[in-house]
Amino acid sequence: MxxxxxxxxxxxxxxxxxxxxxxxxxxxxxxxxxxxxxxxxxxxxxxxxxxxxxxxxxxxCASVEPKVEHFAFTATGYSEFVERLKTHGIATEVARVPGLPIVQVNLEDCDGNHIHVDFPTDEV
CATH class of the missing domain: 3.10.180.10 (2,3-Dihydroxybiphenyl 1,2-Dioxygenase, domain 1)
Incomplete structure:
Protein backbone atom coordinates (compact mmCIF):
# COMPACT_ATOMS: atom_id res chain seq x y z
CA MET A 1 0.00 0.00 0.00
CA CYS A 61 -23.76 20.26 17.48
CA ALA A 62 -21.71 22.98 15.82
CA SER A 63 -19.46 23.37 18.87
CA VAL A 64 -17.89 19.94 18.32
CA GLU A 65 -14.23 20.65 17.61
CA PRO A 66 -12.40 18.15 15.43
CA LYS A 67 -8.73 17.51 16.05
CA VAL A 68 -7.78 18.67 12.55
CA GLU A 69 -5.69 21.84 12.75
CA HIS A 70 -5.95 22.60 9.02
CA PHE A 71 -6.25 21.16 5.57
CA ALA A 72 -4.44 22.30 2.44
CA PHE A 73 -4.76 22.57 -1.31
CA THR A 74 -1.99 22.85 -3.90
CA ALA A 75 -2.81 25.48 -6.52
CA THR A 76 -1.58 27.76 -9.26
CA GLY A 77 -2.65 31.34 -9.96
CA TYR A 78 -1.30 33.02 -6.82
CA SER A 79 -1.88 36.65 -7.86
CA GLU A 80 -5.45 36.07 -9.01
CA PHE A 81 -6.28 34.13 -5.84
CA VAL A 82 -4.81 36.70 -3.44
CA GLU A 83 -6.52 39.55 -5.31
CA ARG A 84 -9.90 37.75 -5.14
CA LEU A 85 -9.56 37.32 -1.38
CA LYS A 86 -8.39 40.92 -0.89
CA THR A 87 -11.28 42.30 -2.97
CA HIS A 88 -13.76 40.48 -0.74
CA GLY A 89 -12.07 41.35 2.55
CA ILE A 90 -10.96 37.79 3.36
CA ALA A 91 -8.10 37.96 5.87
CA THR A 92 -4.98 36.03 4.90
CA GLU A 93 -1.49 35.40 6.16
CA VAL A 94 1.15 34.57 3.55
CA ALA A 95 4.11 32.45 4.65
CA ARG A 96 7.08 30.92 2.88
CA VAL A 97 7.85 27.35 3.90
CA PRO A 98 11.51 27.17 5.01
CA GLY A 99 13.54 24.89 2.77
CA LEU A 100 10.70 24.21 0.32
CA PRO A 101 9.68 26.09 -2.83
CA ILE A 102 6.21 26.76 -1.41
CA VAL A 103 4.29 29.86 -0.38
CA GLN A 104 1.21 29.28 1.76
CA VAL A 105 -1.83 31.52 1.78
CA ASN A 106 -3.47 30.86 5.16
CA LEU A 107 -7.13 31.74 5.64
CA GLU A 108 -10.31 30.60 7.36
CA ASP A 109 -13.58 29.64 5.74
CA CYS A 110 -16.84 31.21 6.94
CA ASP A 111 -17.14 28.55 9.66
CA GLY A 112 -13.64 29.22 11.05
CA ASN A 113 -11.79 26.22 9.57
CA HIS A 114 -8.09 26.85 8.92
CA ILE A 115 -7.07 26.24 5.31
CA HIS A 116 -3.85 26.91 3.49
CA VAL A 117 -3.50 27.06 -0.26
CA ASP A 118 0.03 26.31 -1.44
CA PHE A 119 1.63 27.93 -4.47
CA PRO A 120 5.08 27.46 -6.03
CA THR A 121 7.43 30.26 -5.02
CA ASP A 122 8.11 31.18 -8.67
CA GLU A 123 4.53 32.55 -8.86
CA VAL A 124 5.02 35.02 -6.05
Missing part, protein backbone atom coordinates in the same frame (compact mmCIF):
# COMPACT_ATOMS: atom_id res chain seq x y z
CA UNK A 2 1.21 3.51 -0.84
CA UNK A 3 -0.68 6.65 0.15
CA UNK A 4 -0.50 9.16 -2.72
CA UNK A 5 -2.69 12.16 -1.81
CA UNK A 6 -5.43 13.39 0.45
CA UNK A 7 -8.75 12.41 -1.10
CA UNK A 8 -11.10 14.82 0.67
CA UNK A 9 -11.85 16.59 3.92
CA UNK A 10 -15.22 16.21 5.67
CA UNK A 11 -16.48 19.26 7.57
CA UNK A 12 -19.47 19.52 9.90
CA UNK A 13 -21.35 22.79 9.57
CA UNK A 14 -24.55 24.44 10.70
CA UNK A 15 -24.11 26.96 7.84
CA UNK A 16 -24.49 24.64 4.85
CA UNK A 17 -25.65 27.16 2.23
CA UNK A 18 -23.11 29.77 3.36
CA UNK A 19 -20.28 27.22 3.28
CA UNK A 20 -21.24 26.02 -0.22
CA UNK A 21 -21.24 29.62 -1.48
CA UNK A 22 -17.90 30.38 0.23
CA UNK A 23 -16.06 27.42 -1.29
CA UNK A 24 -17.53 28.13 -4.73
CA UNK A 25 -16.77 31.86 -4.63
CA UNK A 26 -13.32 31.89 -3.03
CA UNK A 27 -11.77 28.52 -3.87
CA UNK A 28 -13.49 27.94 -7.21
CA UNK A 29 -15.00 24.59 -6.25
CA UNK A 30 -18.45 23.61 -7.51
CA UNK A 31 -21.33 21.93 -5.74
CA UNK A 32 -21.96 18.54 -7.34
CA UNK A 33 -23.41 15.05 -6.99
CA UNK A 34 -23.64 13.64 -3.48
CA UNK A 35 -25.12 10.27 -2.56
CA UNK A 36 -28.22 10.33 -0.36
CA UNK A 37 -26.92 9.74 3.16
CA UNK A 38 -30.11 10.68 4.97
CA UNK A 39 -28.61 13.91 6.33
CA UNK A 40 -28.08 17.27 4.68
CA UNK A 41 -24.78 18.04 3.08
CA UNK A 42 -22.86 18.81 -0.09
CA UNK A 43 -19.83 17.64 -2.01
CA UNK A 44 -17.68 20.35 -3.55
CA UNK A 45 -15.69 19.42 -6.63
CA UNK A 46 -12.67 20.46 -8.62
CA UNK A 47 -13.14 18.76 -11.96
CA UNK A 48 -14.39 15.23 -11.28
CA UNK A 49 -12.92 15.04 -7.77
CA UNK A 50 -15.03 15.81 -4.67
CA UNK A 51 -12.46 17.54 -2.45
CA UNK A 52 -14.60 19.00 0.34
CA UNK A 53 -17.51 17.08 1.87
CA UNK A 54 -19.89 19.13 4.01
CA UNK A 55 -22.25 17.52 6.52
CA UNK A 56 -25.10 19.62 7.92
CA UNK A 57 -25.50 19.55 11.70
CA UNK A 58 -27.84 21.31 14.13
CA UNK A 59 -26.58 24.52 15.68
CA UNK A 60 -26.35 22.61 18.98
Missing amino acids: EIRRLDHVNIRTSKLDEMIAWYEKYLGLRNGHRPEFGVGGAWLYKGDHAMVHLVEVDKE
